Structure formats: C-alpha cells, structure tokens
Amino acid sequence: MPTVQFTSHLKAFFKLPESMDVIGTSVREVLDQLEIQFPGLMSYVCDERGALRPHVHIFLNQAVIVDRDHLSDLVHESDRLFILQALSGG
Amino acid sequence: MAPETLLLGTRKGLFIYQKTGEGWVKHSQHFLGIPVSVATRDPKTGLLWASLDHGHWGHHLHVSPDLGATWREIPVPTYPEDAEYKPGKPATLEKIWSLLPSAHHSGRMYIGTAPGGLFYTDDEGASYHLFQALWDQPSRQTEWFAGGEDSVGPVIHSVIEHPNNRDHLYVGISCAGVFETQDGGATWLPKNKGLIANFMPDPHCEIGHDPHCLVMCQSSPNVLWQQNHCGIFHSNDGGANWIHIVPTNSVAGFGFPICVDPNDPDTAWVVPAISDECRIAVDGALCASRTTDGGKTWVDYRNGLPQSDCFDIVFRQCLAQSGNDLAFGSTTGNVFVSDDRGENWSCLTNCLPPVYSIQFA
Numbered sequence: 001m002p003t004v005q006f007t008s009h010l011k012a013f014f015k016l017p018e019s020m021d022v023i024g025t026s027v028r029e030v031l032d033q034l035e036i037q038f039p040g041l042m043s044y045v046c047d048e049r050g051a052l053r054p055h056v057h058i059f060l061n062q063a064v065i066v067d068r069d070h071l072s073d074l075v076h077e078s079d080r081l082f083i084l085q086a087l088s089g090g
Numbered sequence: 091m092a093p094e095t096l097l098l099g100t101r102k103g104l105f106i107y108q109k110t111g112e113g114w115v116k117h118s119q120h121f122l123g124i125p126v127s128v129a130t131r132d133p134k135t136g137l138l139w140a141s142l143d144h145g146h147w148g149h150h151l152h153v154s155p156d157l158g159a160t161w162r163e164i165p166v167p168t169y170p171e172d173a174e175y176k177p178g179k180p181a182t183l184e185k186i187w188s189l190l191p192s193a194h195h196s197g198r199m200y201i202g203t204a205p206g207g208l209f210y211t212d213d214e215g216a217s218y219h220l221f222q223a224l225w226d227q228p229s230r231q232t233e234w235f236a237g238g239e240d241s242v243g244p245v246i247h248s249v250i251e252h253p254n255n256r257d258h259l260y261v262g263i264s265c266a267g268v269f270e271t272q273d274g275g276a277t278w279l280p281k282n283k284g285l286i287a288n289f290m291p292d293p294h295c296e297i298g299h300d301p302h303c304l305v306m307c308q309s310s311p312n313v314l315w316q317q318n319h320c321g322i323f324h325s326n327d328g329g330a331n332w333i334h335i336v337p338t339n340s341v342a343g344f345g346f347p348i349c350v351d352p353n354d355p356d357t358a359w360v361v362p363a364i365s366d367e368c369r370i371a372v373d374g375a376l377c378a379s380r381t382t383d384g385g386k387t388w389v390d391y392r393n394g395l396p397q398s399d400c401f402d403i404v405f406r407q408c409l410a411q412s413g414n415d416l417a418f419g420s421t422t423g424n425v426f427v428s429d430d431r432g433e434n435w436s437c438l439t440n441c442l443p444p445v446y447s448i449q450f451a
Contacts, residue, residue, distance in 0.1 A: 013147070040163065044147040047182040048168035055146035085146040 002030060002075045007084040010045075014038045027058060028071035030081060045083060046071075055086040095157070095451040096410075096417055097138075098425065099126035102443035104140050106158060109415075114427055114438050120158050128407060131157075131451035132191035132199065137214070138451070139199065141186040149186055151215060164215030167201055175205035175243040176231060183207075184241060188407070190249040194256035205243020206234060208261055221275040229266070229280070233297040237264030237319075238406075247406055248304035252311050260329065262304030262316065266297050268329050284332035286320045293320075302346045303406040305358075313355035317348035317406070322360060324385050333385075340388035341372040342379035347409035347418065356384040359411065359432050361404040361418055370401045378409075378418065378432045394435030395426060405446060412450035419445025 001021040010016055016038065024030035028050075035042040045056055052058065052068040059065070059082040065073040075081065094109040095117070104126040106117040120126075125143040132139070138154040140161075152161045166183055173181040188202035192210075201209045201218075208221040227234075230244075238245035248262030257274035260281070267282035285299045300319035307313040314325040321343055322335040337343060344365030351357040359380045362372050376395040379388045396402075402420035409418040416432045419425040423442040426435045 009147070043150070043166075044144070047148065049171070049180060049182060051182075053146060053148055 001077060002079045002081060004030060004034065004081045004083065006082075009085055010041070010083065013044060014041055024075055026071065026075055027060065027065055027067075027073045027081065030075055031071060056083070057086065058083050094412065094415065095131070096427075097129040097131065097447070097449045097451050098419055098442065098445060099129045099140070099407075099447035100419075100423075100443040100445050101125050104129050104158070105442060107438065113436075118158050120161070121152070126446065127186055128189050128447040128449075130189045130191060130449050132197070133451075134191065134193075134196050139189050139191075141189060143185055149183055151186070153214060165218075166215070167203060167207070167209035167211070167218040167220070169207055170220065173207075173225065174231070179242075181205055181207065181243070184243060185239075185245075187238070187245050187247040188249050190251060192256075193251055193253060200249045200251070200259075202246030202249045202261060204238070204241040204245045205236075206230060206246060206263065206266075208246050208249065221271075221278075223276055224261070224269060224271070224278045227269070227278060229297045233295075234263065234266040235298070237300050248301065250304060250306045250314075252306075253308045254311065260304060260306065260314070262301040264302065264319075265300045267299035268301055268304060268314075268316070270329055281325075281329035282332070283330065284325075284334070285318060285323055286334060288320050303348050305348055305350045307350045307355035308352040310355035313350070315348050315350050315358050317345050317360055319344075319366065322348070322385065335381075335385035337379065337381075337385070337388040340379050340390050341377065342388050342390070345404070346406040347404055349409050349411045349416075351411065354382075357382045357431075358385070359409065359416065361409055362390075363403050369403050371403065374398055374400050376400050376402055376420075376426075378416070378428070378435070380432050391428075391433050391435070393433070394428075394437070396424075407447040407449075408445050410448045410450050415450065417448050417450070419448050421445065 005019045006016045022033045096107040098105040103122040104120040107114045108117045127141045127143045129140040140152045142150045154161045169181040175181040184204040190200040192198035209218045234244040245264045250260040252258035269278045270281045271278045287299045301316040304316045312328045323332040341362045345363045375397040377390040377392045381388045402422045416428045421444045425438040428435045
C-alpha cells in the first residue's frame with residue numbers, strides 16, 4: 001500500500017501518525033480513505049469542490065502532484081505521499 | 091447576571107476578557123497561533139461562535155457552549171457547485187467576515203462571506219442556506235468587486251437584522267454597497283443613493299461603493315450609519331437616502347469602524363485614520379471621535395490614547411459599544427477601553443497580536 005506522511009501542522013488538528021499505509025490507486029482515493037479515518041481532514045486539505053487548497057501541496061515521491069483539481073495522479077503500491085503546506089505567512 | 095464579556099479575535103487566536111470589580115481581566119485564550127476573523131456569542135442560546143482563518147487549511151467554524159471551556163468544530167457554509175464569483179471563476183468559501191445571531195429566529199446565525207455570499211444556518215452548521223436572490227443580483231458579476239484585505243471577491247462584512255421585522259435585512263458589501271431585503275431575502279434592492287465613490291469612473295454610481303462598516307440604531311431602525319471609504323454617511327430613512335457627514339473641528343472622515351448607540355440614533359463613534367493610501371493614525375495620534383447630534387458636530391477624545399509615534403489602525407469590526415463601555419483594538423495589538431462613553435480611555439493591553447474583531451458578549 002502507498003505510504004502517507006503529514007506535515008506537523010496538520011497534527012495540530014488531527015491525531016495523525018508520523019506515517020501510515022493507505023489503500024488507493026490515485027491521490028483522490030488515498031484522500032478519501034484518510035477522510036474515513038480522520039473525518040474532516042479533507043476540508044483542511046481541499047476546498048468544497050475537492051480541489052487542493054492553493055497553499056497545500058502533495059508530493060508524490062519527489063515531485064508535486066500534477067492534477068490539483070481532481071487529484072487523479074496515479075499512486076502505486078510502493079509510492080510515498082507527503083502532505084504539506086506552503087512555507088508562507090507570518 | 092453574567093459579567094460583561096469582551097471577545098477579541100486576533101491574528102493569533104481568540105482572547106476573552108471579563109469585567110470585574112478590578113476592571114477588565116483576561117478570562118482565557120483559545121486557538122493560539124490561528125487567525126480568528128470574528129467571534130460572537132448568540133444571546134439566545136449562549137453559544138459562542140469563532141471563525142478561524144487557517145489560511146493554507148481553509149476557513150473553519152468552532153462553537154462553544156461554555157465560554158470556551160470546550161469547543162466543537164462545525165461545518166462551514168459552502169457555495170453551490172455551479173457558483174462563480176466571476177465568469178469562469180468558481181466560488182469557494184474564501185473567508186467568513188461576519189457572524190450575526192438572529193434576534194428573531196432562535197439559533198439562527200447569519201454569515202457574511204467572501205466572495206460575496208450571505209448564508210444562514212438554523213442548526214449550528216448542519217445545513218446552510220445561501221440567500222440566492224442576493225447571489226443572483228444581475229450586478230454581482232459585472233459591478234461588484236473585491237474590497238477588504240486581499241480578498242479575490244466581494245466581501246459581506248456587515249449584516250443587520252431589523253429589530254421589529256424578521257424579514258428585513260441589510261448587508262454592507264465591499265465593494266458593491268448597501269443592499270436591503272424586506273421579504274426575507276426573496277428580493278434585494280441597492281440602497282446607495284447619496285453615497286460617493288470617488289474611486290469609480292462615476293462617483294455617484296448606484297453600485298460599486300465601499301461601505302467599510304454599516305450599522306443601525308436598534309431603537310430607531312430607520313437610522314443607519316456607515317463609515318465608508320469616502321467618509322461618514324448617515325441615513326434617516328432606512329437607507330433610501332444617504333447624507334455625507336463632513337466633520338469640522340475633528341479628524342473624523344476616513345476610517346473603518348463605526349458604532350451607534352442603540353438607544354440614541356444621534357450618537358455615533360468612529361476611530362479616524364489617514365485616507366487612504368497610508369492607513370495609519372492621523373498625525374501619529376489616536377483618538378475616538380463622537381457625535382451626539384446626528385453628525386452635526388464631533389469631538390475627538392484623546393485622553394488615555396497614545397498621542398505621538400502611533401501608527402495603529404483600527405479595522406472595521408474592532409470598535410464596540412455596550413452601555414457606557416466602549417472598546418477598540420488595533421493592528422498594532424493595542425486594546426483600549428472606556429467606561430464613560432468614549433471620553434476617557436485606558437489601555438487594556440499593548441501586547442496582543444493584530445486585532446481583527448471586538449464584540450461585547
């Protein structure tokens with residue numbers, strides 16, 4: 001199963017582990033599974049249309065995902081996803 | 091009787107103060123590190139609402155039945171799937187700017203948002219209703235535009251409910267102006283006659299105004315006041331006609347907040363600033379200006395406020411009044427209180443984060 005890691009910022013809102021294995025063959029499927037385990041998480045990562053929020057990034061291995069609107073990037077068994085936010089603000 | 095309570099939404103959390111025999115003392119702090127755009131307490135239910143602007147993580151609402159001892163996150167309003175704030179630009183909730191508990195409908199909360207949607211909920215966020223006819227205003231996509239902070243869409247920052255008519259509402263929108271409904275939201279009409287928009291091609295346009303803050307006198311609901319981008323305006327006829335108030339012997343004029351005495355339609359307060367490109371305190375000194383004669387004369391009250399090297403500005407929701415008490419908070423984290431109707435001030439704190447909202451509760 002793909003492995004997901006989270007920025008520490010998200011751990012302020014949800015009791016997330018350092019990393020976890022999640023079933024899914026696309027970024028969308030992985031996030032849907034996370035929402036089941038952590039209700040409300042999706043509303044922090046995505047807007048009400050399901051698109052990634054502007055200052056949230058998801059890395060698929062070493063590269064940011066391509067499809068920020070529909071999260072259709074394919075995910076394989078050995079892949080690692082990292083959810084983080086832009087390093088901006090004050 | 092519960093002690094008077096002051097809710098301070100700031101860039102780094104919600105701070106609650108209460109008035110005791112020793113004066114105002116800090117009660118508690120909440121959501122440290124997270125911007126709180128506005129907080130209010132519904133007097134009917136006692137429920138405390140806080141609007142959190144997580145920035146990267148979106149906007150979220152929390153409620154507390156016990157003045158912050160416990161909190162519960164509730165859903166936020168969402169725009170319809172096909173809603174666009176401009177052609178080709180999907181509307182998603184950008185920010186919650188105003189929370190108004192209904193005086194008529196128990197448990198109802200009106201919620202003004204960017205990019206231009208007004209919502210209400212009767213069930214603490216389990217379901218929301220968009221005021222569709224306001225959203226469907228023909229002028230919205232062509233004549234409304236962004237105003238306020240770094241918003242991409244229009245901002246509904248002021249929501250007013252008529253004290254004697256549950257179907258009668260006003261909203262203040264930056265930038266569009268004032269709109270009124272008298273039929274519960276089925277129809278809305280612009281109420282901007284007499285306003286000036288000197289930043290527009292036509293300063294006397296019907297729509298395109300920037301009412302920084304809109305308030306109503308609750309005992310004389312035909313009397314409305316607004317601190318507008320282009321000055322202070324007053325209406326004696328429910329917004330049908332606005333009169334430009336030009337204070338003399340006062341620095342009042344430009345600014346963001348305004349409040350009116352709920353028992354005296356002729357008494358109002360503002361906190362002036364330099365217009366408009368600079369946006370700091372006038373002449374490096376803070377004052378609160380008050381009229382008691384419907385805007386004919388104003389007095390700038392300075393006692394207890396910094397009078398040199400002062401660069402504070404006070405945002406639109408950062409001035410509040412309750413009886414003889416007034417309070418305002420600034421972008422510099424200063425909070426000042428008065429217990430004599432704004433004539434003398436004392437500093438509550440110099441050390442808060444930038445203040446985004448103040449309400450007595």
